[in-house]
Amino acid sequence: MGACESGQEININDAHNWYNKFMKDCPSGQLSLYECKSFLSLHDINQEAEYYVDQVFNAFDLNKDGFIDFLEFIAAINLIIRGKINQKLKWYFKLYDADGNGSIEKRELVKIFKAVQAITGYQETTPEEFTEIVFKKIDINHDGELSLEEFVNGVESDEELFRMISKIFDLSNVLRIIQSGRKKASESCES
Template sequence: MGNTSGCTVDDLQAVEMHLWYKKFMVECPSGQLTLHEFKQFFGLTSLDSDADAYIEQMFRTFDMNKDGYIDFMEYVAALSLVMRGKMEHKLRWYFKLYDVDGNGCIDRHELLNIIKAIRAINGSEKNELTAEEFTNKVFDRIDINGDGELSLEEFVAGAKSDEEFMDVMMKSTDLSHIVAMIHNRRNSV
């Protein structure tokens, strides 16, 4: 890129944005990413049904205007949130992602399916609690009013206070392999 010593943060962000746009348009010449292209773009094909449902829910949360596509601005907003967003914003986004039915709370079934999907994508570790055990543990710790549902407030407060739950959420959108892919392809574009 040459000498960047005179560049401002805005200049570097503009360069990065240009590279993201170039990459996006190479991978998606129409300027709109479909669910199928989203799965291929991020290497998330041939998953089991739980993982596939999770990826579809992720796509829907990134599709902010609900038109069935992710355009470049939605793509940048999503990557920026996941990679650089403030924790409070990330937790609100996770809540939206995990609240599959959109009723404003997360029940045990929704969380259980998300945990199963995350493990299907990332794999399970030895001596790890089962998805059911982990879900029960989370609800025991953070469902303050004991109603069997997590409100946004319970979810955010619980995630901030429960390191294990926070770790699982961070792994659920670990995009390090995607960032590496974008970086590697930068030079080939």
């Protein structure tokens, strides 16, 4: 589900390079949501895409202070590069559970899927079709909500659903943007 196979690791050299890049782009040591959007060249996006970026940022802002510091940044990179399937699925669950109530409702999954489509252009299925597939396959108790356990176990045990979620919600594009340095507003991080 990430940019690389889970066997790859962030070595000392890579961590040093990530740190230098992070501090060069954001010498304050903290990346705000606005700066993150500039960092990824994502300022003129539609409302759905904006929602997804906000959700991803909030999921990586572990201490909820409104900033991503270097430790949160490297934790995010580590999850993308070498996180285990179970860890990634738990992170996806957190991302999809927009209201933070411990379950994913259909409306939340439709909304996040629309947001992902707005950024990636993925059009192989509609958000409603995708949501119905997911709930049909893994909503074991048919209550219209997915618990963390239902989600993780269901996706892990359904290879087709796992591939679909991996393809649709892959964050490796974000990692490639960060690595390639496609950032035009480095001065915005210096405030």
